[in-house]
Amino acid sequence: AQICPDYESLRRELNRSATEYAKPLHAYPLLRINMPLLASALYRQYTIAEKQNITITFDIINAKLQTSVSEQLFSDLACILTQNAIEACHAGDNIYIHMKSEQGTLQFEIRNPVSKLYNSKEIQMFFSQNFSSKPNTKEQETPHGYGLYYLHKTVLKHKGTISTICTEHNGTYWMVFRLIL
DSSP states (O other): OOSOOSHHHHHHHHHHHHHHHHGGGGGGGGGGSSOHHHHHHHHHHHHHHHHTTOEEEEEESOSSOOOSSOHHHHHHHHHHHHHHHHHHOOTTOEEEEEEEEETTEEEEEEEEEESSOOOHHHHHHTTSTTOOSSOOOTTOSSOSSSHHHHHHHHHHHTTOEEEEEEEEETTEEEEEEEEEO
């Protein structure tokens, strides 16, 4: 009220502040988990997506998560999947992240819309070194094609699983990655 000289500017500022205040509530489930590094890494990805008008919805079944690897490593792998999902999306898209722990492992599933239905051979190529379905741009310093390759090697090394499927639901193609470690 002290910096707004009239009713309209005060109204605009209050609306902007209320909208900004409500945004973190979408990521509230991250505050419940027992892995602060994973929560902060995923929140960072959430804010990157939000700036591109992409919504990430978190569905966290267990607040007490357990994994067979370090929290740091799991956070790195979850961020690779989340970054790839964000890069594959356009403004207005939704990404869904589902996490739960069972029998000492952590299951991280991420779903994002894609422009086409990928077959199993194309999906296998995603995990090849230097392969990317994303074009390189002049502004880009690092080429695509290393994240999923690294993720796949790391998951195999630690005796985890990574599964991927592309499916159609209600007229939209969805890429689904499930990481279990």
